[in-house]
Amino acid sequence: MILQRLLSGNTLPVLTVVGFIIALWYLMAVVLNAPWAYDQAGRQGVTLGFDDLVAATWSQDRPRLPAPHQVTAEFWKTTVEVAPTSRRSLVHHAWITLSATLLGFAMGTALGILLAVAIVHNRAMDASVMPWVIASQTIPILAIAPMIIVVLASLGLTGLLPKAVISMYLSFFPVAVGMVKGLRSPDRMLLDQMHTWNASRTQTFARLRWPAALPFLFASLKVAVAASLVGAIIGELPTGAVAGLGARMLSGSYYGQTVQIWSALVMASILAASLVALVGLAERVTGRLMGARP
Amino acid sequence: MNTLVVGALAIWASAWWFNVRLSKLPQNRLVGLLQPLLFGVTLLVLWELLVRGFAVSPVLLPAPSAIGARFAASLPILWADLVQTFVKGALTGYAIGCGSAILVAIAVDRLPFLRRGLLPVGNFVAALPIIGMAPIMVMWFGFDWQSKAAVVVLMCFFPMLVNSVQGLITTDHLQRDLMRTYAASYWQTLFKLRLPAASPFLFNGLKICTTLALIGAIVAEFFGSPTVGMGFRISTEVGRLQLDMVWAEITVAAVVGSSFYGLVALVERMVTFWHPSQRG
Numbered sequence: 001m002i003l004q005r006l007l008s009g010n011t012l013p014v015l016t017v018v019g020f021i022i023a024l025w026y027l028m029a030v031v032l033n034a035p036w037a038y039d040q041a042g043r044q045g046v047t048l049g050f051d052d053l054v055a056a057t058w059s060q061d062r063p064r065l066p067a068p069h070q071v072t073a074e075f076w077k078t079t080v081e082v083a084p085t086s087r088r089s090l091v092h093h094a095w096i097t098l099s100a101t102l103l104g105f106a107m108g109t110a111l112g113i114l115l116a117v118a119i120v121h122n123r124a125m126d127a128s129v130m131p132w133v134i135a136s137q138t139i140p141i142l143a144i145a146p147m148i149i150v151v152l153a154s155l156g157l158t159g160l161l162p163k164a165v166i167s168m169y170l171s172f173f174p175v176a177v178g179m180v181k182g183l184r185s186p187d188r189m190l191l192d193q194m195h196t197w198n199a200s201r202t203q204t205f206a207r208l209r210w211p212a213a214l215p216f217l218f219a220s221l222k223v224a225v226a227a228s229l230v231g232a233i234i235g236e237l238p239t240g241a242v243a244g245l246g247a248r249m250l251s252g253s254y255y256g257q258t259v260q261i262w263s264a265l266v267m268a269s270i271l272a273a274s275l276v277a278l279v280g281l282a283e284r285v286t287g288r289l290m291g292a293r294p
Numbered sequence: 295m296n297t298l299v300v301g302a303l304a305i306w307a308s309a310w311w312f313n314v315r316l317s318k319l320p321q322n323r324l325v326g327l328l329q330p331l332l333f334g335v336t337l338l339v340l341w342e343l344l345v346r347g348f349a350v351s352p353v354l355l356p357a358p359s360a361i362g363a364r365f366a367a368s369l370p371i372l373w374a375d376l377v378q379t380f381v382k383g384a385l386t387g388y389a390i391g392c393g394s395a396i397l398v399a400i401a402v403d404r405l406p407f408l409r410r411g412l413l414p415v416g417n418f419v420a421a422l423p424i425i426g427m428a429p430i431m432v433m434w435f436g437f438d439w440q441s442k443a444a445v446v447v448l449m450c451f452f453p454m455l456v457n458s459v460q461g462l463i464t465t466d467h468l469q470r471d472l473m474r475t476y477a478a479s480y481w482q483t484l485f486k487l488r489l490p491a492a493s494p495f496l497f498n499g500l501k502i503c504t505t506l507a508l509i510g511a512i513v514a515e516f517f518g519s520p521t522v523g524m525g526f527r528i529s530t531e532v533g534r535l536q537l538d539m540v541w542a543e544i545t546v547a548a549v550v551g552s553s554f555y556g557l558v559a560l561v562e563r564m565v566t567f568w569h570p571s572q573r574g
Contacts, residue, residue, distance in 0.1 A: 013411025021415075032434075064434060123317040124310075124329075131330035132337075137505065139548045142425070143512035143525060146532045147540050151354055226421040233423055237516055245426075253429030253517055261429055269422045276421055 025068055032064040033057035066259045075263040087243070094267050096244040100160050100232040101275070104167020105225050111168065112175025112224070113217075119176075120183040120209070121201070133176055141169045142234045149235060163235035163244075170231040171224035175217070182216025183209045211290065218283035225275045233268060245271075298347030302340050309336040356538040364538040365545060371527070372546050379524040380550055382439035383511035387446025392454045392503055394447070396496065399458030400484070413459055420452040428514040437518045445514040450503040457502075461495025462488055494569050497562035504554045508547060 037056040041048045058067040078090040118125045145166050152162040186208050194204045236246030245264045252261035338358050345357040402408050428445045435441035465488050473483045515525025524543050531539040
């Protein structure tokens with residue numbers, strides 16, 4: 001029974017692919033770190049056998065590509081063995097990034113929904129603003145993050161808010177586009193039905209348009225929350241590598257601490273996955289509350 | 295309140311009124327084009343007048359006219375940056391990333407087991423902040439454009455892979471059976487049926503990757519670059535508080551980014567003219 005489910009579901013294939021990736025990672029670690037290992041061995045005048053080579057490439061201090069177990073060890077050391085309040089704790093840095101992400105995500109979602117409501121209910125807004133909402137995304141905001149941080153800092157805004165602004169800019173777009181689509185998804189028949197009930201515009205919005213738009217909203221929110229995290233991380237780069245996951249990556253790249261970069265990357269991935277999963281959970285709970293059947 | 299600010303408010307009000315009037319007219323192409331154009335021009339004029347009216351320091355926000363002047367004065371620098379970042383970094387990475395993703399998708403498609411495993415993993419990786427790989431790529435491939443191309447390859451690969459794999463499974467049984475009755479070989483089925491059927495998905499991926507490519511190439515330069523390139527220019531000019539130059543680079547990035555996107559969308563329209571979404 002369990003075996004059958006394993007064979008027919010996606011679990012086994014996914015595990016296979018993940019296993020393959022980890023194996024490839026170990027192999028690449030040997031290949032990429034080999035020159036340095038040979039160099040060291042040559043200086044000490046020893047020749048490396050295959051076993052020694054593998055052992056040497058998987059345990060360097062500053063490898064070109066750290067092996068997975070090195071990253072895991074560093075991750076464990078900086079999350080569990082260090083107090084979360086310490087500046088050396090990855091949890092501390094992750095929390096700084098996460099708070100900026102969440103603030104930016106909330107602001108972006110609110111802005112996106114407001115824009116979508118205005119666009120759906122006002123023809124002039126639709127025709128003149130909608131193209132610019134799309135055009136706004138052609139400005140590579142991540143590229144001008146340094147400028148935004150500097151300008152906001154000279155206005156006296158530092159810390160959380162500038163990063164949140166970048167996250168907001170990245171996350172409002174998917175929400176606005178998805179919500180416009182969602183609010184327009186009720187077809188003529190349904191709208192006519194509301195009309196025959198003499199429903200006001202507010203009633204039509206609350207009883208028909210909004211519930212119909214929710215599936216679109218959650219799909220957009222998943223994209224938006226991932227984009228928010230990227231925005232917060234990039235927003236931390238120009239602050240001079242003070243705190244946050246982006247700062248960990250930047251200082252890691254300054255000092256050649258590859259293991260530190262990789263563990264920050266792992267942390268960022270865990271954050272991204274949990275945030276997307278949380279939105280998915282909220283989607284299911286809302287669906288349940290609204291009486292949707294699975 | 296000074297006259298410039300009052301003027302700005304007046305222009306904003308009249309443009310708004312004009313746009314509302316326009317939206318009541320019967321919609322045609324001209325009106326559809328005029329409305330966003332008017333909105334954009336109004337925005338620029340407002341920006342100019344408000345910056346002058348409130349005497350905003352150019353360190354905070356330069357006026358559009360100042361940005362235009364700087365743009366015209368530094369064309370050679372902008373061109374060199376564009377070649378370094380976009381042509382060498384972004385375009386190379388885009389071609390390699392998207393090309394290899396399509397090839398991998400075709401290979402994976404022959405093995406349903408692998409496909410079922412790769413699709414969730416690809417979806418997961420596509421949501422990760424891959425741009426964080428930039429410092430590692432700069433370490434591996436050096437400061438020049440090769441490392442930027444590598445970042446772009448990584449960023450484009452997974453969204454493109456997910457779209458291609460999904461596109462390749464869109465054909466239904468009836469269509470594949472028809473190819474079988476024609477005794478079509480695997481490759482004939484691939485080129486005559488499955489790739490054309492997948493092309494809306496392929497182009498969706500290609501369009502997503504245009505923006506990712508430019509962003510990846512620029513951001514990768516923040517982690518180290520030669521003394522040329524859009525990302526390098528933006529980060530150094532911000533440090534020197536020359537914001538008009540930064541805005542000139544942003545203009546270049548926006549124009550190049552949207553033309554790249556537009557070009558791919560144009561090719562899509564020509565290739566997938568048969569698809570319902572293009573017939574409108």
